[in-house]
Structure formats: C-alpha cells, structure tokens
Amino acid sequence: MSKNFLFILILVYLVVGVISFVSILNHNFKTDSKNKELENKILATQLQMKEQELNYLKRQIHPHFLFNTLNTIYGFAIQQSKYTPDIILKLSNLLDYILYQINKPVVNLKEEVLHIEEYIGLEKMRFSDTLRVQMNASNLSNKHKIPPMLLIPFVENAFKHGQMVDGFLSINIHIDIIGDQLAFTIKNSVKELHITEGHHGLGLENIKKRLQLYYPNRYKLEVEHGHHWYKVELKIDNLKDLSHE
Template sequence: MKPKKSIIQAAKRLLIHLILWIFVLIFFSFFIGIESANNPTKFTFSAFFLPVTISTTYIFIYHLIPKFLLPEKYLKFVFYSVYTLIISAVFIIVSAFYGFVLSFGLKWNDNFPISKSIFYIMITIYLVVAIASAFSLLKYNYATSAKNKELQNRILEAQLKLKEQELQYLKMQIHPHFLFNTLNTIYGLSLANNPSTPEMILQLSNLLDYILYQTKKPLVRLEDEVKHIQNYIELEMKRFQEDLKIEFHCEPIPEKIKIAPMLLLPFVENSFKHGKGNDGKLKISIHIKLEEEYLKFEIINSVSESTENSETEGIGLDNIKRRLNILYEKDYELKLENDSEFFQAKLILNTSKLPTDVK
C-alpha cells in the first residue's frame, strides 16, 4: 500500500510542476517574446528559456536552500548562488541566440527582431526563480512550524501523562492512611463487641467508595467532600470517644461548587493522626465557608509539647501541597502554622478556576 501511495503522490507532484511550468511558458511568451512575431513563434522563442529557468529554479529550491541557507551556511549559499547565476546567465545568452536563429531561420531584416534586451530577459527569468524560491522557503517554514507544533504537543502530552501518573501516585499514598486508621478503629470495637461496629463498617464502605471510585473523577462536588469529612469524623469520634473534643462548622454549600477530590479530607486525617493535647485529649476545630467563588477552609488541632514540628504535618500534607501545586498552580493559598500547643492549616481556593487536568 505504501509504495502505491508514494507513486500516486509523485504523480500528483509531477502534474502540478508540469502545470506550473506551462504557466511560466505562457508568461514568458507575453513578456520576453517577440512582439512582431505570431503566437507559435513567440512560444517557440520563449521555450528556449524554459530549460535554464527550470534548472536554475530546482538548483535553488532543492540544493542551495536546503543544504546551505536553512542550515545557516550563509557564506557558502552566497558563493554558490552567485556561481549559479553566472552560469545560468551564460546559458540564457546562448538560449536567446539559438532561439532567435531557430525561430527565424537566420532570416531577418535590418532591424533586430528581439523586442526585449538580454538584461530584461534575465531579470524576468530570475524573477520566476526568486518567486519559486520564496514559495519553497515558505513551504520549509510551514513544515518546520508544523513539526515544532507536533513536537510541542507531544511534549505537553508527555508532561500531562507524567502529571496524571504523579497525581495517581499521590492519591495512592493518601489512601492507606484512611484505611489503616479506620480498620484499626473497627478492629478495636469488634473486640469489645461494640454495637456500633456495623454502622462503622457501613461508613467505611461509603469512604471506600469515595476513595476508590469518586477520586478518579477530575472534579467532585464540594458538598460530597464535606459529607465524607463528616463520615470520617464520626468514625474517629467512636475511636477516641472521651479523648476527643471536636468543633465542626460548615456553611451551606451550593451544589454547583466543585473541587478536585481528596483536597480537604487529608487535612482532617492529618489532624487525627498527628494531633494530641498536653492533657492527653485531642481538640480539633474545623471551619468551612464560601465567600463568592473562594472556598475558605481552616482546621486547628492541638499538639503536645513533645510532638516534633515535622510530625504534625506528615506525608499527608506533603502530598496535598504537591497536588495543589499541580492542579491549581497559583489559584490557591495555603498557610501552615505550628506552635507548642496548636497546629493550624488555612486553605483559600478559587473554585471558579478549573484544575489543570480538566482544562
């Protein structure tokens, strides 16, 4: 199939070139032909200049331009161009002589029958060469631009795939934290035959559905993210029982507001995992509100004096920082504050801006 296709393309190219040179011959017959002669004589005389025109044109567009001009070998290009023009000028003079002799059969009157000077004929021929060379340059530039654009698209596609792989990797790192903590809680309650164990299993099932399936979507409703935060809090309340004091406040959220999945939940998980008060009790305060298109999320958890600063953040927040940088770039603001008693995280997110992976 490929050889047949190549033959067809070559035939089309040959036909196009043939038509173009026929137009050039007609052009020559009007501008460098013999005005006093009839049309057949004009065509015959003009046809003698066609071989040198074709040869000069093809030397420029298929040899000098691609071999010297495009690789920026300007000195060699100028040298060989001048050399080509000198040789072609000699052939133009010879072609004019033989064209005149054969067209008139060495029969002329006292007046020289050629109405145009040799210099004018050369200018006309070189004008054709220059136009063809200009189109050739445009073709090379277009082809180069198309290749560069294709290369840029491939680079962007590769970067996008790497970004998606990195996001999936970050999500996979986050998931085990939820499962590990929640399963430990259910295991402890099952040992005590706690009647709330089935309810916790159902809540865990909802969390698993969200983590394993909903997070594959580029966007989820903010309302769903908040709902699963509440489910996670309820699970942890059963685990901590009297050792937990939590305050959760969320203003009404319109259904149309969407964010990238698993952006807020890791903050909550981090607070439960690394938070601890000096009195042995964990205190957490969570506030979620919308101001126009901006989501403002704030979470504060108690920490003990013995807890190291690096431990209060953990791998969960490192991942969420990286995800925010990838997804929202400059459309968010994250502030983390840590002192001897409390760890605080404030996130301001522009919900009107789509994450980069869904643009």
C-alpha cells in the same frame, strides 16, 4: 539581440525568484508544521506526566487511615459492640469515595464535607470519650466543586499527628465559601514540646503539590503552631476555575 538578451535575463531572474520564493514558503511551512508537531508532543507528554503525578499523589493519601479503621472494627468486633455494623457502613461509604470517586476530576464540595463527617464519626468511635471535635461548614452549595480528597487529608493529619492535652484530643474545623473563595481552617491540640515532623513531612508536601497542579498561584496555605495547638489554614481563590477539570 541586446534587447532580447536583457528580456531573457529579466525573465530568468523572475522565474528563479518565484521558484525560490515558493521553495522558501514550502520550507517554512514544513518547519512550522514540524515545530507545531513537536510542541504538541511536548504538551501531550507534560499532560501525561501531570496526570501520572496526580495519580501518584492520590494513591498516597489514605493507607494508614484504612489500617486504623480496620483495627477499630477488630476491637469492636472482639467486644461484640452494637456499634460494629455502623462502623462497617461508614467505612464502606468512605472506601467507595476514596477508591472510586477519587478518579473523578471534580466532586461536589458538599460531598467532600459529608465524607469528612463520616470520617470524624469513625474516629469518635475509636477515641471514645477522649475526643472533642467541632466542625462548622457554611455557605456551601451544589455549584461549588473541588478535586476529590482535597480536604480530607488535612483532617486525617490532624487525627494522626494531634496529641492529647489535659486528657483530650481537640480538633476544630471551619469550612466557608466567601464569594468565590474557599476558606478552610483546621486546628488540633498538640504538646508544645512534641510537635511531630509528620505535620511538615510527606503528607503536607503531597497536598501542596496537588494544590499547585489544580490551583496554580491561586491558593494560600499557612501553617501555625502555638501553645498546645497546631493550625493549618487554606484559602483558594476563583474556586470555579479549576485548571485540571
């Protein structure tokens, strides 16, 4: 009896142990599944918020440029200028880029530069003989991609907040690819005692947010101002590695 009792007791302990082990494994599996499901929901929410923030930032980029250009077209139309059709064509190309191409995750860097040149062309007509612009773009190729409207807001700000010195608004733009790094510099004239807060305001903050979303910890944005000039310099490392592509 004692031997049978001991055998039965051991058997009961084994059965209870196996059942407990299986129960614990099942509980852990369910807990892990719930945790992973929760993590996936959190990640999906974060991605959705990131996408919404990007869309919000994109929508703030271009309204005042559109109004300025429409005013320019209105002025040329009143004068019955021969340049009016050319302005409308340039504006049409830019609007296509601003309103439709911006929904793409990336665009060719050359395409962004082309639309910067069109933008400058429109501003040249608006400023007439009081504008001096120099733009150099080198080492660009079709393999270099960036988020749409990444550089144009810098140019837009230079025209918006730049000021005439000695009768001219002067703007210098330099775009270069060094290895896999994008180097972008823009410098505009400004009256030393009248540097506007707009340079440091909402526009630049939106640009910083976009850069952080697309190139976290891989960009360097510096702002300098001196005697009658204001300069912004942007460098992006590992240009091909676009986190939001």
